[in-house]
Amino acid sequence: GENVEQHPSTLSVQEGDSAVIKCTYSDSASNYFPWYKQELGKRPQLIIDIRSNVGEKKDQRIAVTLNKTAKHFSLHITETQPEDSAVYFCAASRSTGFQKLVFGTGTRLLVSP
Amino acid sequence: DSGVTQTPKHLITATGQRVTLRCSPRSGDLSVYWYQQSLDQGLQFLIQYYNGEERAKGNILERFSAQQFPDLHSELNLSSLELGDSALYFCASSPTGGSDTEAFFGQGTRLTVV
Numbered sequence: 001g002e003n004v005e006q007h008p009s010t011l012s013v014q015e016g017d018s019a020v021i022k023c024t025y026s027d028s029a030s031n032y033f034p035w036y037k038q039e040l041g042k043r044p045q046l047i048i049d050i051r052s053n054v055g056e057k058k059d060q061r062i063a064v065t066l067n068k069t070a071k072h073f074s075l076h077i078t079e080t081q082p083e084d085s086a087v088y089f090c091a092a093s094r095s096t097g098f099q100k101l102v103f104g105t106g107t108r109l110l111v112s113p
Numbered sequence: 114d115s116g117v118t119q120t121p122k123h124l125i126t127a128t129g130q131r132v133t134l135r136c137s138p139r140s141g142d143l144s145v146y147w148y149q150q151s152l153d154q155g156l157q158f159l160i161q162y163y164n165g166e167e168r169a170k171g172n173i174l175e176r177f178s179a180q181q182f183p184d185l186h187s188e189l190n191l192s193s194l195e196l197g198d199s200a201l202y203f204c205a206s207s208p209t210g211g212s213d214t215e216a217f218f219g220q221g222t223r224l225t226v227v
Contacts, residue, residue, distance in 0.1 A: 043115060
């Protein structure tokens, strides 16, 4: 079955720096890759997603890149702010049928003022 | 507020017991997913239902079972509980059964087995 590996497990940056979180997936048929943010004590919430027909997608300070050949996708956060501190989860799935969304193990991002 | 309601928010029970966790999806959503999140762990997919039928299954233990009712709410039943079952259990819903749409998560039920 699908396996998603996520690195690093923790990431500490200074406010204003960029942060990059990387994920690899095993199922070459996967074509939907969302990213979820989970603040302490709260539920995961979708922040951005990408489908395999594009290589990059941006939304303000957040961007996601996808390399289908390498089965690798990354989350990029620029100009980090303390409120970006949270656990970020990548996920992968096939977009057809009732396929389960498989999550990475999460990255705890800490942005220091 | 995601529109997904989970009850109870907290549950403390003893080993060997059985509990039921309840989830009401967003209005109009047909698909319900259950995830387990242990301390400092990721989100482990347990099971998915679509319009009352089981559609996908993850590493769900045989001691666990779930169902989705005609009104689309879902229940996750955990039996013969062990200490290791202590975790945050999330329910999520989406409009369709396809996994390429946003899944909206509830606030979770924190289960503590003592």
